[in-house]
Amino acid sequence: MAGASERSSLDHVASRVARSITRSALAVLLVLAALPALASDTELSGREGHPRERFPLRVWAEAFSDAALDGAVRRALDDWNALGRDVLGVPVFAPVPTREAAQITVAVQPPEASKLMGFTELSTDAAGVVALPVRIVVVAPVARGQTSRETLLYQVVAHELGHALGLPHVRDPRSLMCCVKGSVDFNDPAARDAYIEARRHPDVRSVRAQLAAQYARVWSGPPPREGERLQREKDMQR
Numbered sequence: 001m002a003g004a005s006e007r008s009s010l011d012h013v014a015s016r017v018a019r020s021i022t023r024s025a026l027a028v029l030l031v032l033a034a035l036p037a038l039a040s041d042t043e044l045s046g047r048e049g050h051p052r053e054r055f056p057l058r059v060w061a062e063a064f065s066d067a068a069l070d071g072a073v074r075r076a077l078d079d080w081n082a083l084g085r086d087v088l089g090v091p092v093f094a095p096v097p098t099r100e101a102a103q104i105t106v107a108v109q110p111p112e113a114s115k116l117m118g119f120t121e122l123s124t125d126a127a128g129v130v131a132l133p134v135r136i137v138v139v140a141p142v143a144r145g146q147t148s149r150e151t152l153l154y155q156v157v158a159h160e161l162g163h164a165l166g167l168p169h170v171r172d173p174r175s176l177m178c179c180v181k182g183s184v185d186f187n188d189p190a191a192r193d194a195y196i197e198a199r200r201h202p203d204v205r206s207v208r209a210q211l212a213a214q215y216a217r218v219w220s221g222p223p224p225r226e227g228e229r230l231q232r233e234k235d236m237q238r
């Protein structure tokens with residue numbers, strides 16, 4: 001059983017922002033002014049991804065200089081690689097020691113820096129190919145309720161790495177990529193318990209079917225879209 005305060009603090013709200021890349025400064029200003037309105041009505045489509053030959057993606061993660069937290073980041077990468085080998089036939093991430101060498105960067109912000117738990121910025125070309133580098137920021141975690149710092153960090157890093165692969169949010173409260181905003185009815189005890197259980201025991205394998213289906217689409221050739229998009233996946237606490 002979980003208390004209401006833990007539930008609300010663990011709520012994982014995400015908003016997405018996508019905009020067309022434009023050379024017009026005026027248009028950019030207008031788009032930026034409209035960001036709040038756009039935040040919930042633009043979504044990764046489930047057709048974004050990386051070409052097969054790009055794997056494994058080189059990842060640099062900023063050190064916490066804390067064995068438990070650095071271990072959580074390493075586990076998230078290892079677990080994604082196990083799933084990648086299983087589903088895609090390749091490990092998806094290769095850790096590298098320097099930011100300059102990386103295709104995906106995971107930077108750390110102090111806990112007081114933001115109400116966000118983490119976010120991922122990525123842009124895609126007209127065919128849905130993710131542009132490199134992808135930038136992830138995670139906020140140093142603070143333990144909540146029965147969930148340790150390491151578990152919270154694992155959940156956030158693993159979730160943001162999912163976005164870096166192009167994965168959107170889903171409606172399943174048990175998934176690491178939960179949730180599409182507003183999709184979980186927290187008045188439904190079964191949905192609420194499933195959500196809380198998954199946050200306490202985050203599992204990359206919960207994304208197995210989503211990853212398989214998405215990369216089957218991506219690698220079979222996505223239809224062209226109308227130009228480039230910039231995505232900013234924000235995962236907030238509330």
Ligand SMILES: [Zn+2]
Nearest residue numbers: 014233234235
């Ligand atoms: Zn997210």
